[in-house]
Amino acid sequence: MIYVLALIHTLACIALVGLILLHSGKGGGLSATMGGGMGNTFSGTTIMEKNLTRLTVIVVGVFLLTTFGLIFLA
Template sequence: MFYLVAFFHIVFCVALVGMILLHSGKGGGLSSTFGGGMGGTFSGTTIMEKNLTRLTLIVVGLFTLTGIVLFFLG
């Protein structure tokens, strides 16, 4: 059980790093490469950026949950 939760914890960690890098910062970020750059110029934030933020928050929650489970299993 410990190894299964640890595996998912590592998967969520890598996914979280990737999603944070996709967010556009002040300089545009990597999300502009995938179509998020032009729409953000005219309307503030794009739908893609909002969905990426929601998905990032879900992965943060799962990462935190697996961290707590690992704490109690270890």
């Protein structure tokens, strides 16, 4: 049981890192000074961004549940 939970936890970790990296930046920051200043053109929140945020929240919930499960089983 603990091995299955650890596998799910690891997959949630990898998915969470990937989903966070897919989010677009909110500020100008360093990426705007290096030539990535296209953020002002597409500043509206699209349906894809909303769905990406929802998916990230779901994966965070899975990550938290598996974390608590691993704590209680250890």
